[in-house]
Amino acid sequence: MTKPYVGILLDGINYGGIKNQKLTYEQLSLYEEAAKHYGLIPCYFRLKDISEDCDYVHAYVMETGGKYEKRTLPVPTVIHNRALHFTQTAEEKIHLLNDKGISIFNNWNRFGKLKIHQILQVNEDIQPHLPETVRASEVNLHMMLKKYKDLIIKPNNNSLGSGVIKLAKVDVENWEMFFYKKQENTLHKEVFTTKDFPVILKRKINSKINLIQERIPLATYKGSPFDLRVSVQKNEKDKWQVTGIVGKVAQLGGHVTNVAKGGTCKTLEELVNELSLDYKTVYKNIEFFSEKVASNLAAKLPKLADLGLDIGMTNEGFPMFIEANCRDLRITFKNAGMNDVWKSTYFTPIGYAKYLYEHEIKEYD
Ligand SMILES: Nc1ncnc2c1ncn2[C@@H]1O[C@H](COP(=O)(O)OP(=O)(O)OP(=O)(O)O)[C@@H](O)[C@H]1O
Ligand SMILES: [Mg+2]
Structure with missing residues (x-):
């Protein structure tokens, strides 16, 4: 019995790391070890390396000698998705893979x-x-400021901690806003009253991509x-x-x-x-x-x-x-x-x- 392939679906950055032998977040040696343990052979590819009809894929496979080489293979019947996909075309291709009986797990990795x-x-x-969570808006901010002493405002989608603002009540009228400036790790503070929101806060709450959330102690x-x-x-x-x-x-x-x-x-x-x-x-x-x-x-x-x-x-x-x-x-x-x-x-x-x-x-x- 030949060992079956297990597909590891990567994004462009991690895939590029194989060719250029650069270290990325994906530790390929651990996939190799794990696959060996379970009697499988890992092969690595992006969604666009799969043929339009989803029958074949150009994938990297480790050759004896430890070097990765590209091979054309039938699409493996089990795929572990490690990529974040953003387009409708990507979504459609994933659906097509499913329709063809390919078992692709964690097939969609992005949810608000x-x-x-x-x-x-x-x-x-x-x-x-669950901390109370509402979509950002001026009405919702007033409601949450009345209800809680500590709030978090953050994007609905991935931000890696960027754009996460903390609001903390000082007294009946005053609040403090803590925020990080873009590309910076330094923390900034601004005091405000509920009658006059700072520009940054106004911008945040007028954007539907943000959420207002009760801050967990x-x-x-x-x-x-x-x-x-x-x-x-x-x-x-x-x-x-x-x-x-x-x-x-x-x-x-x-x-x-x-x-x-x-x-x-x-x-x-x-x-x-x-x-x-x-x-x-x-x-x-x-x-x-x-x-x-x-x-x-x-x-x-x-x-x-x-x-x-x-x-x-x-x-x-x-x-x-x-x-x-x-x-x-x-x-x-x-x-x-x-x-x-x-x-x-x-x-x-x-x-x-x-x-x-x-x-x-x-x-x-
Ligand atoms: N409701 C909350 N109460 C207390 N701390 C919070 C709250 N929400 C977020 N935080 C703090 O902010 C950090 C970042 O928030 P969160 O994990 O929700 O988004 P993110 O990490 O920026 O998003 P992603 O991981 O998807 O890039 C959390 O790890 C936590 O430390
Ligand atoms: Mg997080």
């Missing part, structure tokens, strides 16, 4: 935060873990708020599992934990020790909650199999949902020195690919 929120809100168990580490990146993935048994949990601590004075905005990665154990909470209990709670979030999302978003959740936690260890990334870069685990977990984030989806070959693809023998 509001859509994700609305899916989760239906579940009564999850509701208490995040637990702190050495005075800085932190949240967690939780990798939740389908495994070789077709079950959702938490592959790892890692902490992201905001820079001092900051309100976003993204590494792109000066955040640092720490193990959960290190963070929990400072709070005098029991590590195992916290881990179990976050794990239970994250698996529930994943299975609820998957019920509405078929083909979902690999998620990087941002989960906030209060000082008491209560989990709060921040956002779901469907293309987790997995790098947070490496940054925190959690190499075994980082490796597992690559192994688990390949194990799921093996499951799909064995249970959903008839030709496999």
